[in-house]
Amino acid sequence: MNRYDAIVIGAGHNGLTNAAYLAKAGLKVVVVEKNDYIGGAAVSRELHEGWTYSSCSYVCSMMRQAIHRDLDLGRHGLILVPYLGTVNFGDGDERLFAYHDEQAAYLELKRHSPHDADAMYRFQADLTRYSQLIRKTLMRTPPDPASMRVRDIREFIWLAKKFWALGEQEVYEYIRFFTISAADFLEDYFENDLIKAAMASPGIIGTALGVYSPGSAYILLHHVMGDVDGSIGAWGLARGGMGAISQAIANAMLEHGGELRTQAGVERVIVKNGKACGVVLENGDELSANIVVSNLDAKRTFTKIIDKDDLPEGIYERARNFKIRGSSGKVNIALSGMPTFTGVPDNRYINRGGQGFTGTLETMERAYDCWKRGRWSDDPFVESVIPSAWDPTVAPPGQHWMSNFIQYCPPQLTDGPWTPEKRDAFGQTVIDKIERYSPGFKDLIVHMEVRTPHEIENEIGLTEGNIFQGELTIDQLFFNRPFPGYGQYRMPLKNLYMCGSSTHPGGGVSAVCGANAAREILLDLKRPNSVPEDDFYDE
């Protein structure tokens, strides 16, 4: 029984979402996954007994409520828990506490700069406005600007109306926003270095841009446009780790009759007469289907699992030049106790949020300079969260695990390929940095998992370890994602679709790419749509 209506390649959360909606619509669908575990980059793994790491992605904000609700993921075991304040550490002794309460947060900003405390209101209002427009486009297929089809024209008119409703000034601001750097954007609001650094950090996470690079302002927005239960910009943790998201979606998919095959890596997509019609697995098995959906990134899809000769002219080159530069590392640390940080009061709430260890834009940029030269920084940008302070399921009581995200970490080093020794040296740099703010930190370490782009690519298949499945710059966003002319989930081969973060709206554990792709597939099959509209009326 190797005949299916649809084959989805890759059991990351988007692939599972896509399969769940196809199965819900009554299709016979199978998800094939190369690893013996599912989740892709939304994964929970017990690598040291008693500790469950979210090995890759670690916090959640972009997951669309409409999908969560529609697939009944709560019943399938998913609960997303928002977490509270964050401490940003200055390069010196300064500390900035992001308190949860608005009044307390204001007073804290005022302690650093009365100007910035006031400016924060305008900043938040502006970001919310920008976010709201983008959020409206998330669960819709981008219109094709070169198409004269009624559907695309209608979508453009819809978009234009939303745009113009912002007012003339905002239209100009918006266009400017997409092209400027995070630093330039923040410069307009803030004067304090630490506040600027704290606000800038979402502008560099996951990207191969620096905080002064044009385009990084959008990266910032991409990270703050999510929400937890309507609270825009809030971040949450999945109880049981990020793998709980993938597992819940998989449960929904299985309940709708979908099938899951692990340890089933795809060798190549079978193409006949210009149509995708199945896959050959690494073990030699052949599966055939009317529809093939790739949840792999665009580069991997078109340069690794499809024969170059099966592709129309120019596609291979486009895929090869797809911007998907690796720039991030991850260090997961099991701790025997809760670390304490100098200059941070014993406040049970603020201690349980996140930590940002980079005090100035200058330091961030210097770390970027190192990446450009093919080495990691001695003073990297580190953003940390201690999920075990919130989640009783991921570490033994009284013990903890700390997720550390590092920007930047190069996919290739100038002094030769990554080796286990170099990987460990990179990890050492990170814990040295944390130790500076938390004396005695190293004594708490029970186990460490260090992940450079090399590990991320080899374990979960993200090219160069790029967490977004491709850079989030305007040339690769919206109707340009992954390639101009292919922004509607249909790929250059008939019956071939993409459903991963290489498609609109891009990276993040949102489940949107998978859902949107399913809607397009069902449209082509002339089947009733099983994918919900967004839950939000108009915010």
Next chain:
Amino acid sequence: MSNVDRYAGERLKLTPFYPREQELNIRDAWSSWNGYLFADYYYDTEYEYFCIRNQCGTYDICPMQKYEISGKDAEAMLNRMITRDMGKLGMNRVMYTVWCTDEGRVIDDGTVFKLAEDRFMLTCGSPCTAWLRKSAYGFGDVTITDVSDTLAGLSFQGPTTCAVLKKMGLEGIENAKAFDIMYFPFQGETLMVSRTGFTGDLGYELWIPSELALDLWDALYAAGEDYGIQPYGEAATDMARLEAGFIMPYVDFTEALKTVYFEHDQTPFELQLGWLVDFNKPNFSGRAALLEHKQRGPKWTLTRLNIEGNWPAEDAIMYDSKGCKTEIGYVTSALWSPTIKSNIALAMIRSEYLNGELWAEIYRAKDLRQYRRMARATIVKKPFFTPARARATPPADF
């Protein structure tokens, strides 16, 4: 300045847990309940809500009314008062019930604890002394004692609660089934623990003489430190109880004895609590009227709704069509549920309209400007959120 508090007469009473709660109520967010100062929330409502669903939290139930009813006629008296059959309540067990007027309208709901053959505890939201005395009329050996001020109650709810109580040394607590009562020695006194609560989650209620309340608090918080223990207030309780499908007096139903307008109070059938009315037992307060209500069917039905969109339908009027042709009811409680990610509500709806379309008229402000939406609602048969851990015995550690 005199040291005499001139306003002492109108200040609220403090519960025995107040000294610890005051320290943790860093937002000074207080409200009141039955004359006691009572936390609306301590730090943040949503955070406290998630302690209930994800870790564990405590809720001060000292202001809840607690009556000890004893004597050899105590059981018969209670059986005459409440709608459920006292004969089915086992020793060291707790039972949820309502009690009604002769017209079959709900006075209040609460729980009955069977502590001994001739000793019971009744808990309820509002003071009930007058009705209890009335109900005891004609029964010889019944003593009613209001123990609200002398018996401290602390509700302890959430998935890690059993692990914390075990760590606190309550041996065998994992064997307590839902609605069981167990006793443990505590500093020379007895700590009573019932596996009960108002959150629909795994949880317990701890009962201790008031003078030991702070010691209990300290012991519990020491054991719970690594399990995320946090006090939660009324706001978080209200979220959790709605997800669990539990009703609140003077929110979802009107206490019959306080109702001004004709039939603005409810029968148990209208509250979908018909299962609490046991016609197999002999006469009880409201029996004849309830039998009639049952045969005639409820005029109104308190209905669980899932409403489209994400605007909470607080105070919404319900209609039979998008065009608002006929007004068919009103929402009593509404919430965007963070756990099931749904827009849930309880609404009192005229029963004859239940089979048709249901629409909620919802208002919401954006930058102060009011917007209106008609949102389609669908009926949810079961409680919105019923985690398996709430019933599992023994419960898991988290």
